[in-house]
């Protein structure tokens with residue numbers, strides 16, 4: 001049966017005990033409201049490691065004041081059950097006051113990369129993500145941590161932080177889990193009304209158009225992006241925040257697409273901002 005822990009010191013002691021006993025630890029950091037994207041990470045971690053710690057923390061430092069921190073969907077009882085069924089041993093649910101006590105001052109930033117793509121409209125977001133992940137890695141001492149490719153920029157930034165700071169864990173990337181019509185699963189999909197939900201399928205459909213072109217031999221990024229843009233333009237409900245082809249090594253825009261290129265998109269449906277991507 002899964003054990004819920006909310007005190008940082010207790011979580012640290014439990015993780016240290018596991019390591020002393022020679023157990024391998026897998027970590028799955030989340031903000032909760034689980035769907036199959038989250039549980040795919042937990043299942044993989046449970047298969048790879050002796051124990052899996054799922055963390056559930058809606059991290060305030062990655063939300064700007066105008067974003068959805070307060071109304072971010074929550075369901076702790078359901079999440080506990082899903083994490084248990086997916087094989088997690090612990091659900092770590094720290095609170096804001098213990099993660100960021102009065103006088104908190106330390107932040108981790110992957111410079112440059114944090115201000116590209118999503119970082120343009122969410123300037124403090126990745127600083128919050130890298131900071132909270134560094135804290136969770138220190139508290140839970142995992143051998144491996146699992147992240148979804150749905151948040152491709154986050155995954156690349158976390159990998160970079162781990163490399164640059166010589167952190168002692170492996171980052172495991174897991175494929176994007178989608179609804180049957182292609183929409184990438186996201187806790188934020190619950191915000192969509194039925195019309196927006198229908199239009200949202202154009203995001204993944206646009207990426208599929210780009211992929212088809214590239215698989216047919218197109219190497220010019222602009223052509224692939226044009227095909228995706230045309231698909232997204234089929235609904236007036238979609239407002240593109242960005243649609244870009246970038247190098248996975250540098251996050252800089254590329255003229256050519258092929259192995260090592262990421263096509264990433266963020267789009268608004270009403271006030272809801274969704275992201276998706278495709279890599280080759």
Ligand code: AMP
Nearest residue numbers: 030031032037147148150151176177185
């Ligand atoms: P979140 O709770 O949205 O912060 O996500 C927690 C973890 O689940 C992150 O590593 C995400 O990339 C991953 N994740 C979210 N949605 C999906 C999805 N549709 N497929 C795979 N992984 C996902």
